[in-house]
Amino acid sequence: QVQLVESGGGSVQAGGSLRLSCVLSGDTFSSYCMGWFRQAPGKQREGVAAIPPAGPMPYYADSVKGRFTIFRDNAKNTLYLQLTSLKPEDTAMYYCAARAVPTYCALLDYHYNYWGQGTQVTVSS
Numbered sequence: 501q502v503q504l505v506e507s508g509g510g511s512v513q514a515g516g517s518l519r520l521s522c523v524l525s526g527d528t529f530s531s532y533c534m535g536w537f538r539q540a541p542g543k544q545r546e547g548v549a550a551i552p553p554a555g556p557m558p559y560y561a562d563s564v565k566g567r568f569t570i571f572r573d574n575a576k577n578t579l580y581l582q583l584t585s586l587k588p589e590d591t592a593m594y595y596c597a598a599r600a601v602p603t604y605c606a607l608l609d610y611h612y613n614y615w616g617q618g619t620q621v622t623v624s625s
Contacts, residue, residue: 547607
C-alpha cells in the first residue's frame with residue numbers, strides 16, 4: 501500500500517524559506533508523477549507544483565513561479581518543495597500527492613491517486 505508522509509512545515513516570517521519533504525513507501529517512487537498541493541482555510545485546494553517521474557519539465561502555479569522549486573531524489577524515494585520569498589498568502593496546509601500513471605503530470609488534483617496527511621506552513625507579515 502502506497503503511503504506518503506510529509507514533513508518540514510513550520511512558521512516563518514514573510515520573506516523566509518522552508519523546505520518540505522515527502523517520502524513515498526510501498527511502491528516504486530521513480531514511476532510516479534508527484535505533486536504538491538495546498539489548501540488554506542475556507543479556500544479550495546490548489547495545485548502548487550508537479551514533477552514527472554524522471555524529473556525534467558516541472559510545472560508550477562503562476563502564484564509560485566520563481567519562488568518555489570519542486571525536485572525529487574528517486575534514490576531516496578523523496579519529493580521536495582523548496583519555498584523561498586514566502587508571503588502571508590502562502591499560508592496553507594501543504595499536501596504531497598502521487599499519480600500512478602506517469603503521464604499528464606499536471607496540477608489537477610483528481611489525477612492523483614495517493615495523498616499525504618499534510619504539513620502546515622504559516623507565514624506571518
